Amino acid sequence: MTVREILKMGDPRLLRVAEPVTEFDTPAMRTLIADMFDTMHAANGAGLAAPQIGVNLQLVIFGFKQNPRYPDAPQVPETVLINPVLTPLSDAQEEGYEGCLSVPGLRGSVPRYTSLRYQGVDQYNQPILREVDGFHARVVQHEVDHLLGILYPMRIRDFSRFGYTEVMFPELDPNDDD
Numbered sequence: 001m002t003v004r005e006i007l008k009m010g011d012p013r014l015l016r017v018a019e020p021v022t023e024f025d026t027p028a029m030r031t032l033i034a035d036m037f038d039t040m041h042a043a044n045g046a047g048l049a050a051p052q053i054g055v056n057l058q059l060v061i062f063g064f065k066q067n068p069r070y071p072d073a074p075q076v077p078e079t080v081l082i083n084p085v086l087t088p089l090s091d092a093q094e095e096g097y098e099g100c101l102s103v104p105g106l107r108g109s110v111p112r113y114t115s116l117r118y119q120g121v122d123q124y125n126q127p128i129l130r131e132v133d134g135f136h137a138r139v140v141q142h143e144v145d146h147l148l149g150i151l152y153p154m155r156i157r158d159f160s161r162f163g164y165t166e167v168m169f170p171e172l173d174p175n176d177d178d
């Protein structure tokens with residue numbers, strides 16, 4: 001079990017466009033994915049993108065049954081998504097609060113497509129194709145943004161809805177180091 005250091009906003013490695021994954025199910029890839037799950041779980045994250053631990057590959061993980069950082073969120077299946085392509089299913093967007101392990105202690109309201117299709121492959125290069133909405137769609141858009149060098153504060157339109165988690169959501173456990 002290896003919990004890796006999560007890069008924080010301001011680190012230029014978070015602003016790169018990630019490279020496609022071309023090798024699957026190698027020892028290096030298995031170790032990387034296991035470390036990403038250890039790192040995400042240790043931080044109670046809903047998702048994690050490889051660039052957040054300094055690995056510039058198109059690889060994200062996400063999913064949880066219950067998440068203390070997002071107590072009202074419905075469960076999202078645990079997923080390894082590689083080389084993803086997102087296609088919105090309509091122009092409809094909705095605002096919702098997000099945090100990010102690379103932006104600790106803060107939350108902001110971000111517009112996201114309400115429903116979308118995502119395609120890619122898993123860690124065994126097997127195809128993934130899902131149509132999702134709501135929080136699941138939001139998590140995928142947030143994580144795939146990391147592969148484009150985009151952090152959620154860059155998407156905020158109304159900065160009156162951006163602030164410290166402990167002030168805006170005092171019911172959340174401050175020990176969740178988000």
Ligand code: NI
Nearest residue numbers: 099100101102
């Ligand atoms: Ni994030």
